[in-house]
Amino acid sequence: xxxxxxxxxxGVLGDEHSFVHLVDTMPSSEWNEGIxxxxxxxxxxxxxxxxxxxxxxxxxxxKLIQYLLKNKHTSPFEHVRFTFHVRLPIFIARQWxxxxxxxxxxxxxxxxxxxxxFYIPTMARMLKGGQAKKNKQGSGAELSEQVAQYAINxxxxxxxxxYNKYEALLxxxxxxxxxxxxxxxxxxxxxxxxxxxxxxxxxLRLRLHTHAQWEVRQYAxxxxxxxxxxxxxxxxxxALHIYSEESS
Amino acid sequence: xxxxxxxxxxGVLGDEHSFVHLVDTMPSSEWNEGIxxxxxxxxxxxxxxxxxxxxxxxxxxxKLIQYLLKNKHTSPFEHVRFTFHVRLPIFIARQWxxxxxxxxxxxxxxxxxxxxxFYIPTMARMLKGGQAKKNKQGSGAELSEQVAQYAINxxxxxxxxxYNKYEALLxxxxxxxxxxxxxxxxxxxxxxxxxxxxxxxxxLRLRLHTHAQWEVRQYAxxxxxxxxxxxxxxxxxxALHIYSEESS
Amino acid sequence: xxxxxxxxxxGVLGDEHSFVHLVDTMPSSEWNEGIxxxxxxxxxxxxxxxxxxxxxxxxxxxKLIQYLLKNKHTSPFEHVRFTFHVRLPIFIARQWxxxxxxxxxxxxxxxxxxxxxFYIPTMARMLKGGQAKKNKQGSGAELSEQVAQYAINxxxxxxxxxYNKYEALLxxxxxxxxxxxxxxxxxxxxxxxxxxxxxxxxxLRLRLHTHAQWEVRQYAxxxxxxxxxxxxxxxxxxALHIYSEESS
Amino acid sequence: xxxxxxxxxxGVLGDEHSFVHLVDTMPSSEWNEGIxxxxxxxxxxxxxxxxxxxxxxxxxxxKLIQYLLKNKHTSPFEHVRFTFHVRLPIFIARQWxxxxxxxxxxxxxxxxxxxxxFYIPTMARMLKGGQAKKNKQGSGAELSEQVAQYAINxxxxxxxxxYNKYEALLxxxxxxxxxxxxxxxxxxxxxxxxxxxxxxxxxLRLRLHTHAQWEVRQYAxxxxxxxxxxxxxxxxxxALHIYSEESS
Numbered sequence: 004x005x006x007x008x009x010x011x012x013x014g015v016l017g018d019e020h021s022f023v024h025l026v027d028t029m030p031s032s033e034w035n036e037g038i039x040x041x042x043x044x045x046x047x048x049x050x051x052x053x054x055x056x057x058x059x060x061x062x063x064x065x066k067l068i069q070y071l072l073k074n075k076h077t078s079p080f081e082h083v084r085f086t087f088h089v090r091l092p093i094f095i096a097r098q099w100x101x102x103x104x105x106x107x108x109x110x111x112x113x114x115x116x117x118x119x120x121f122y123i124p125t126m127a128r129m130l131k132g133g134q135a136k137k138n139k140q141g142s143g144a145e146l147s148e149q150v151a152q153y154a155i156n157x158x159x160x161x162x163x164x165x166y167n168k169y170e171a172l173l174x175x176x177x178x179x180x181x182x183x184x185x186x187x188x189x190x191x192x193x194x195x196x197x198x199x200x201x202x203x204x205x206x207l208r209l210r211l212h213t214h215a216q217w218e219v220r221q222y223a224x225x226x227x228x229x230x231x232x233x234x235x236x237x238x239x240x241x242a243l244h245i246y247s248e249e250s251s
Numbered sequence: 252x253x254x255x256x257x258x259x260x261x262g263v264l265g266d267e268h269s270f271v272h273l274v275d276t277m278p279s280s281e282w283n284e285g286i287x288x289x290x291x292x293x294x295x296x297x298x299x300x301x302x303x304x305x306x307x308x309x310x311x312x313x314k315l316i317q318y319l320l321k322n323k324h325t326s327p328f329e330h331v332r333f334t335f336h337v338r339l340p341i342f343i344a345r346q347w348x349x350x351x352x353x354x355x356x357x358x359x360x361x362x363x364x365x366x367x368x369f370y371i372p373t374m375a376r377m378l379k380g381g382q383a384k385k386n387k388q389g390s391g392a393e394l395s396e397q398v399a400q401y402a403i404n405x406x407x408x409x410x411x412x413x414y415n416k417y418e419a420l421l422x423x424x425x426x427x428x429x430x431x432x433x434x435x436x437x438x439x440x441x442x443x444x445x446x447x448x449x450x451x452x453x454x455l456r457l458r459l460h461t462h463a464q465w466e467v468r469q470y471a472x473x474x475x476x477x478x479x480x481x482x483x484x485x486x487x488x489x490a491l492h493i494y495s496e497e498s499s
Numbered sequence: 500x501x502x503x504x505x506x507x508x509x510g511v512l513g514d515e516h517s518f519v520h521l522v523d524t525m526p527s528s529e530w531n532e533g534i535x536x537x538x539x540x541x542x543x544x545x546x547x548x549x550x551x552x553x554x555x556x557x558x559x560x561x562k563l564i565q566y567l568l569k570n571k572h573t574s575p576f577e578h579v580r581f582t583f584h585v586r587l588p589i590f591i592a593r594q595w596x597x598x599x600x601x602x603x604x605x606x607x608x609x610x611x612x613x614x615x616x617f618y619i620p621t622m623a624r625m626l627k628g629g630q631a632k633k634n635k636q637g638s639g640a641e642l643s644e645q646v647a648q649y650a651i652n653x654x655x656x657x658x659x660x661x662y663n664k665y666e667a668l669l670x671x672x673x674x675x676x677x678x679x680x681x682x683x684x685x686x687x688x689x690x691x692x693x694x695x696x697x698x699x700x701x702x703l704r705l706r707l708h709t710h711a712q713w714e715v716r717q718y719a720x721x722x723x724x725x726x727x728x729x730x731x732x733x734x735x736x737x738a739l740h741i742y743s744e745e746s747s
Numbered sequence: 748x749x750x751x752x753x754x755x756x757x758g759v760l761g762d763e764h765s766f767v768h769l770v771d772t773m774p775s776s777e778w779n780e781g782i783x784x785x786x787x788x789x790x791x792x793x794x795x796x797x798x799x800x801x802x803x804x805x806x807x808x809x810k811l812i813q814y815l816l817k818n819k820h821t822s823p824f825e826h827v828r829f830t831f832h833v834r835l836p837i838f839i840a841r842q843w844x845x846x847x848x849x850x851x852x853x854x855x856x857x858x859x860x861x862x863x864x865f866y867i868p869t870m871a872r873m874l875k876g877g878q879a880k881k882n883k884q885g886s887g888a889e890l891s892e893q894v895a896q897y898a899i900n901x902x903x904x905x906x907x908x909x910y911n912k913y914e915a916l917l918x919x920x921x922x923x924x925x926x927x928x929x930x931x932x933x934x935x936x937x938x939x940x941x942x943x944x945x946x947x948x949x950x951l952r953l954r955l956h957t958h959a960q961w962e963v964r965q966y967a968x969x970x971x972x973x974x975x976x977x978x979x980x981x982x983x984x985x986a987l988h989i990y991s992e993e994s995s
Binding site: 027028029030044047048049051052053078079081082084086088106107108109110111114115193194195197199 | 275363
């Protein structure tokens, strides 16, 4: 399936280190009789629970999916599952894993040596990388080009410098599990993440929010784009009934 | 995919009311280069987390899967998912749903009228349907043919009789959500159940156990048979390292 | 702590079989400096995560709790825990256990013989026990006194009759796990239920809803009353920001 | 309740930055009639589910708790809950949060500035801090005093140096959520963690294991000591039936 390089899509994350790769879905995105197999599964699951007239009466499956989401009948959405392969900096991974419902397999810095890949913000990102005043947890205030460049240089130098120390410690015989503790949280990790559509919607609602960190929003937007081709009716219902704030 | 009528397979559950139908899997059961896609996903997920030498060194994927399960590295197994459509009596459903990790969509007796389908034990089942003495929670003691027949007759009469009362209450205008309370727990319900391979193994370990009720074991055995064609290497590892007690 | 007999409180559930008993809370309901210990825990947990100025600046803890819930910062509410002992008919238990986040220990009909206790609707309940037309899943339509009495008589007779058959089967030597399948779902079971405040709010939001079955709403209302003395500020915030529909 | 400074207990973690503080338990550790309230809750919960003779027959509550754990009747243990306040380096926090069942409230580096506290291994730790050969994921091989001192110096210098850069970025107006990405994973974070006894046992089984990283084992051992005074019978059963490997 498709692997989306967030950098190429947005020109901001700096290179191909960051990606969201939709590895698999259950069911598939194939269209049959005006609906994808994945969207149809939602209807099938709903028809098991509300086997009565009401559901049968709704001939329009798109409307039924909207009805379900609007009325918080969320369990049918749990039968659609996705597996993603994601490469992301540790500070983003730490926000992501707060969503406890998924299954994660993350690269281990105890088993193997981490690669020399760090997330470095671009100039475009840094120009709006000042501390926000109202939103204590965010950025958004404008920085001068000089300060932005200074920050980029510092982050880059720090990344290069600590990676050298990491390698020196390993060469001296220090265990990987100890040496890695000097690495900063903008180093890249990667994982397999499997989740269901309802929990994915919950993730998207929080991580597309303007209060979410800009970097995690890039991932959330890539996921939204990829998932929208699998369950287009469900994601339209999501836009209508769950996600109503602007995302930037 | 396949729908297994437990009755046809075992000649015991009495008719076609009871079934386990494997609706979907992620990934598929297709074989490629000596391994199914579903078994290979376990290896792929493990390779993300332990990206180092060790895993690469194990050329034999079957052995790697056994190594993972033996050492309780269970997270790679969570990326394989299954959806089942199951028809089962309420008293079994109540045991099943104690496994909280799955996604369930069950037929609602508030939305619709339940069908006139009841689980009636066969003579073969009832001949061993006496109260076990040592195992307080089970059956297994032998009953005379006379007592067994008496029990079958009583359960059948009770099922027929209460269904008539259920219908009479509905015809009098009583709400479905109230009328259904007279129905006994051997009436059939049905659901969609989606779970992952690791939680499925946990379900099987408990529900294949000799202490589990005989009826739920028939379902567990049908699931075991169906899943074994999807992830044959994983289920062989399960038999070796998780499930070692005899199942009957 | 307090045990609330739903029957005594409402005069409807018929007798003392139904109860909600708040067994324990963490922290306690004791007041200290204008706030209960349990409400204060929410603030303490929030102060760990947003250790910065913002939280310190809010001197009014009641307002902070409202701010947290309004902005869906729900994790601090998970540190408040409750254990309930509940006696309830099986058809209600089956709705309740759909909330997968709690810990349940339910009476087993395999280990022991169930008591001769059944839920019988009162006349007041049955007069509004007709099948609702608009809300397919509910009751609410009026029944004549004659039909209501007929329904009560039928449910009572059925309960008495099947319990006799249950006992006869047990006396004939049939295993408890088999004999119990004739028992209807208005027989009483009981369980210990431990959950956290955020998941409890989710339970209450759904089970206080007018679309929930009348019987489960009586339980939800009893829980709401009991919890309100433990975390009065949090439940006020719940009423403002989570639960805004009328409950009957 | 007690706050245990891991450093003081073991002389290894270097200072008072690291602690495990048992904030609250449900029920309490008070003794009544030969058993703590918390241990007794396990028995009470079990008595609800297996209301029959068997449990009543076991007069010795300590033996009943062992029987339950030995036979994997784990649900009664879920009704005992603990809240901990823990201060720990980020690389340990990332291992810990893999246990998805708890409730976490972690200090946010977006809301506030992180304190100048880093985990620095002691000489005793570093002398065994070489890369293990057999156990790819661990340490344990001996290092010379010279190499150990070199590693300690490097880790210390790196911690001091990056914290200076972190502060310089903040002073230049860079947002906290960006500046923090240069900080290494041996910087301290803190959280509230609430979990139940059964999931705590699962945590301890994995994190007391010799394959677990030495640093997280210090936390697990502190938790084991603290919990053992609350549920002494349960932890004795844990030692007998769940945890049988040596922990170092």
